[in-house]
Each structure stands twice: as structure tokens, then as C-alpha cells.
Amino acid sequence: MKGICILGATGSIGVSTLDVVGRHPHLYKVIALTANTNIDALYEQCLEHHPDYAVVVDENKARIFKDKLQNSSIPDIQVLAGPQALEYVATLDTVDSVMAAIVGAAGLLPSLAAAKAGKIILLANKEALVMSGAIFMQAVTESGAQLLPIDSEHNAIFQCMPVGYIAGMQAKQARRILLTASGGPFREMPLDQMASVTPDQAVAHPNWDMGRKISVDSATMMNKGLEMIEACLLFNMQPDQIQVVIHLQSVIHSMVDYVDGTVLAQMGNPDMRIPIAHSLAWPERFDSGAEPLDIFAVRRMDFEEPSLERFPCLRLAYEAIAAGGIMPTVLNAANEIAVEAFLNENVRFTDIPIIIERCMKKFVVTEAGSLEIILETDQQARLVSRQIIEDLNN
Numbered sequence: 001m002k003g004i005c006i007l008g009a010t011g012s013i014g015v016s017t018l019d020v021v022g023r024h025p026h027l028y029k030v031i032a033l034t035a036n037t038n039i040d041a042l043y044e045q046c047l048e049h050h051p052d053y054a055v056v057v058d059e060n061k062a063r064i065f066k067d068k069l070q071n072s073s074i075p076d077i078q079v080l081a082g083p084q085a086l087e088y089v090a091t092l093d094t095v096d097s098v099m100a101a102i103v104g105a106a107g108l109l110p111s112l113a114a115a116k117a118g119k120i121i122l123l124a125n126k127e128a129l130v131m132s133g134a135i136f137m138q139a140v141t142e143s144g145a146q147l148l149p150i151d152s153e154h155n156a157i158f159q160c161m162p163v164g165y166i167a168g169m170q171a172k173q174a175r176r177i178l179l180t181a182s183g184g185p186f187r188e189m190p191l192d193q194m195a196s197v198t199p200d201q202a203v204a205h206p207n208w209d210m211g212r213k214i215s216v217d218s219a220t221m222m223n224k225g226l227e228m229i230e231a232c233l234l235f236n237m238q239p240d241q242i243q244v245v246i247h248l249q250s251v252i253h254s255m256v257d258y259v260d261g262t263v264l265a266q267m268g269n270p271d272m273r274i275p276i277a278h279s280l281a282w283p284e285r286f287d288s289g290a291e292p293l294d295i296f297a298v299r300r301m302d303f304e305e306p307s308l309e310r311f312p313c314l315r316l317a318y319e320a321i322a323a324g325g326i327m328p329t330v331l332n333a334a335n336e337i338a339v340e341a342f343l344n345e346n347v348r349f350t351d352i353p354i355i356i357e358r359c360m361k362k363f364v365v366t367e368a369g370s371l372e373i374i375l376e377t378d379q380q381a382r383l384v385s386r387q388i389i390e391d392l393n394n
């Protein structure tokens with residue numbers, strides 16, 4: 001039986017992970033569950049899965065949570081508070097696998113700690129990888145950690161790689177990745193209407209039910225930009241080997257094009273329990289709870305090239321990786337701040353790429369040579385982005 005720690009248990013990926021784990025109680029023991037503030041959801045999860053540890057990052061909420069557990073049927077669960085507790089539970093000896101499902105840069109330190117501790121890392125938190133790049137991949141290689149991609153596209157690519165493939169390796173006969181994208185909710189909206197879209201419209205993804213931040217990223221296609229960088233890192237490829245393809249039905253989750261002309265695709269319903277179950281069972285397979293794909297209901301599959309005019313965030317991601325060094329860290333931080341401001345209705349949807357581009361222009365490319373440099377750059381880019389937002393609003 002494997003011990004699992006779920007970072008970001010109360011989010012969309014966390015909930016799907018517990019759904020899959022709950023179907024295989026003889027294979028997985030839940031060691032730790034973590035939340036930021038949502039103690040009601042965490043409490044229900046603790047009642048059902050009885051972890052050894054529950055982490056609440058917010059200290060005030062952690063106190064309330066601790067009191068609640070002490071007066072419940074599960075007083076023996078240890079409650080820890082604060083961001084350092086995330087690293088503690090991610091590196092426990094009893095933990096074999098860590099689901100990295102915190103959203104954004106907040107997930108970097110615990111995911112990196114798990115990598116350094118040689119855990120099996122189920123990586124959903126793409127921002128952590130994009131912002132830390134080679135540092136993260138090096139930590140995985142040096143410790144002998146096993147990195148399994150959860151992001152549906154990267155999980156699909158991983159499944160299309162040759163037998164024995166390990167993330168980070170160069171797959172010599174694979175010449176190109178076809179990275180599929182839905183195009184989000186505004187794929188066909190007249191461009192002059194995009195400035196006035198609301199957060200609720202932006203998070204209404206056509207095919208997937210996800211957290212709010214990634215849903216906005218899908219609407220701007222920054223999600224695909226982050227995923228392009230994620231693919232370069234996970235599969236040791238150059239940006240010009242990654243072709244983004246809009247595929248409306250989200251049934252093909254990505255493809256690998258081999259030197260002999262063979263193109264392998266992974267297909268399935270748009271249900272994150274599929275890549276989660278794949279990684280939890282790997283190298284075996286087990287039931288995910290997802291419905292079998294009804295190919296007759298799918299009927300057709302459509303493909304389009306994305307427009308960089310409609311989706312400037314995708315262009316910015318290609319520019320960030322071409323610039324290299326700290327620029328992907330800047331891109332990610334500026335995007336997090338811009339998306340948060342949009343969700344709080346402080347800026348318009350069309351301001352998101354403007355904020356990111358202005359922020360990137362404020363930085364000179366230097367080497368992202370250490371974790372300290374990455375964390376410092378992340379903080380600086382957040383400050384710069386907040387200032388840009390203030391200037392936009394004055």
C-alpha cells in the first residue's frame with residue numbers, strides 16, 4: 001500500500017484525486033490533506049479519508065479547524081498550520097506519492113521539497129514547473145524522484161511516449177508534439193466584445209470543470225502557453241517542436257509525431273480522473289470512475305490553428321521561453337496577478353496580456369540560476385504587475 005499526500009486537496013484536482021483514491025482503498029492510504037482556507041471542505045474530506053495530517057495554511061482558519069476536530073469523531077488527526085507545514089507533510093517518510101495540486105506559485109516550495117526527497121510526484125501544478133524550470137527538473141533527476149504529469153495534455157503525451165520513457169528524457173524518435181487546446185469560451189467572440197466579458201463568462205469552460213484561475217487561463221490561452229513551456233521541460237523539446245492545435249471537442253488530449261510519420265494520440269472523455277488514475281496506477285492501470293468514451297456521440301473532431309491576435313497570451317509565452325532565463329518566471333507571476341485582478345473585477349479581460357507584456361518589458365533577461373533568484377524574481381514581477389494595474393486604473 002502506498003502513502004499519498006494531496007497538496008491542494010480541496011481544489012478541483014484534489015477532489016478528483018480523492019474520488020479516484022477512494023475507489024482503491026487497498027492500494028492507497030491517505031497520509032496528508034492540505035487546504036489554504038476552505039476548512040469546511042477539508043473537514044468533510046477528513047471524515048471520509050481519515051488522514052494522519054491535515055494542513056491549513058491560513059493560521060486563523062487552522063485554529064478554528066483544530067477546535068472543530070477536537071470536538072469531533074476524528075480528534076486524532078494532527079492539524080498543522082502555515083506554508084512550512086506543506087513541505088513537512090510532502091516529505092514525510094510515510095508518504096510515497098505527492099499530488100501537487102496547489103494552484104500557482106504557492107505550490108512551488110512543497111512540490112520542490114517532494115522532488116528533493118525523491119517522492120513520486122504527480123504534477124498538476126504547472127505554474128511551479130514553469131517558474132522554476134531547470135531547477136525543478138534537476139531536483140527530480142538528482143534525487144531519483146519519479147515525475148508523472150497530471151495535466152491532461154502532458155499525461156496524454158507521456159502515454160504516447162515509448163515504453164520505459166521517463167519525464168525529462170529526450171525521446172529521440174519523437175519529432176513533434178501536437179498540444180491540443182479547446183480555444184476556451186471566447187474562440188469565436190467578435191474581438192471588440194472581449195473587453196467587456198465578465199469573470200463568470202470567462203470561467204465557463206466549454207469542456208472542462210476546473211478551478212477559476214486555470215479557467216481564465218484557458219480563456220486567454222495562457223494555459224496553453226504555460227503548457228507549451230511545461231511540455232518543453234517535461235519532454236526535453238524545443239518550443240518549435242510544440243505545435244498548439246485547437247481541437248474543439250477535447251477528446252484527443254494531445255499527440256506525438258514520430259520520425260516515421262506515425263502520430264500517436266491519447267483519447268478519452270474530458271474527465272481529470274483519467275490522467276489522475278493513470279498516474280496513481282502507473283505502470284499498471286485501474287478504474288478511474290470516468291464514463292467510457294462514446295465515439296458515436298463524439299461524431300466528429302475539428303482542428304484549427306490558434307490566432308495570436310485573438311490570443312496574445314500564447315504569443316507572450318513563446319516570447320518568454322525564447323528569451324529564457326528568468327522570463328518564464330516573470331510571465332507566470334505577471335499572469336497570476338493579472339488574472340487575480342480580473343477575477344476581482346479590477347481590470348478588464350483584455351488588460352491581462354497588456355499587464356503581462358508591460359511587466360516582461362521591465363525585466364532584463366538574466367540566468368535563473370538558483371531558487372533564490374527565482375523566488376526574488378517572482379516577488380519583483382508581482383510588485384511590478386501591481387504597479388502596472390494601478391497605473392492602468394488611474
Ligand SMILES: NC(=O)C1=CN([C@@H]2O[C@H](COP(=O)(O)OP(=O)(O)OC[C@H]3O[C@@H](n4cnc5c(N)ncnc54)[C@H](OP(=O)(O)O)[C@@H]3O)[C@@H](O)[C@H]2O)C=CC1
Nearest residue numbers: 008010011012013035036037038102103106124125210211
Ligand atoms: N482543475 C483542472 O482540471 C486542472 C488543473 N490543473 C492545475 O492544477 C492546479 C490546481 O488547479 P485546480 O484544482 O483547478 O485549482 P483550485 O482553485 O480548484 O484549487 C486550488 C487548491 O490550492 C489550494 N491553495 C490555493 N492557494 C493556496 C496557497 N496560497 N497555499 C496553499 N494552498 C493553496 C486551495 O485551497 P482552498 O480550497 O483552501 O482555497 C485548493 O486546495 C493548477 O496549477 C492548475 O493549473 C491542471 C490541469 C487540469
Ligand SMILES: CC(=O)[C@@H](O)[C@H](O)COP(=O)(O)O
Nearest residue numbers: 151152181182183184218223
Ligand atoms: C484539463 C486540462 O488539462 C486543462 O489544462 C485543459 O486543457 C484546459 O483546457 P484548454 O485546452 O482550453 O486550455
Ligand SMILES: [Mn+2]
Nearest residue numbers: 151152153227
Ligand atoms: Mn491541460
